[in-house]
Ligand code: SF4
């Protein structure tokens with residue numbers, strides 16, 4: 001009835017999805033860049049073990065189909081160039097990052113941070129798939145607000161009261177009306193992109209922070225993540241993610257958004273605060 005293939009005997013594992021005519025393998029790529037040596041290895045596998053083509057996934061990953069008998073050799077060739085199989089199932093998935101410091105809008109190095117997160121967390125077990133996206137600025141090119149853990153570099157701005165001449169030219173400049181030019185303050189609704197820095201020298205960068213959002217998701221019923229905290233350093237972000245994962249693996253059942261809804265964002269904040277993480 002099911003032909004020659006006995007799926008129950010196949011070596012189903014992380015990053016390997018059995019299909020009726022071979023395995024679909026997915027690669028857990030270090031975010032940002034892929035080397036020519038790695039591309040050569042992937043190309044060799046596609047040409048000799050697969051269908052002479054690869055699939056670019058929606059999460060900046062790579063998937064390809066290979067014949068059943070080549071799984072072990074394909075994995076060995078990939079491991080030789082520093083690539084593991086992964087990014088399937090109830091795991092931390094391929095980390096997504098924007099081009100970061102190559103972009104003129106960049107406020108922080110999204111690729112470096114994504115690499116740190118990849119090294120620390122990629123592939124670890126969680127109750128449901130967990131997606132982490134990192135944008136180098138609030139322009140949100142990675143849709144970080146619509147994934148389980150979203151991260152973005154941003155500015156905290158201020159108006160230098162001595163330098164401001166009350167000319168009012170910033171009055172209608174800000175898209176979210178975050179400049180209170182009369183009182184010479186930047187309001188809390190500022191998204192921290194810093195477009196206004198180009199407008200007036202009285203607007204200054206007070207700080208750079210990394211904002212963390214949780215509980216977003218895309219799909220049929222998209223949800224915007226909730227703001228969790230601003231963190232000062234990349235290592236601080238790693239610690240917060242670690243804290244979120246600990247809570248989620250202990251108490252979560254559905255996706256992170258279900259967990260956030262169930263326990264409430266404030267109790268997550270409280271718990272992370274008690275641990276000194278935010
Ligand atoms: S999110 Fe910001 S830094 Fe990243 S690519 Fe988009 S505009 Fe550039």
Ligand code: SF4
Pocket residue numbers: 157173174175176177178179186189190191192193194195196197
């Ligand atoms: S950074 Fe953007 S949102 Fe904030 S005050 Fe400047 S223009 Fe407005």
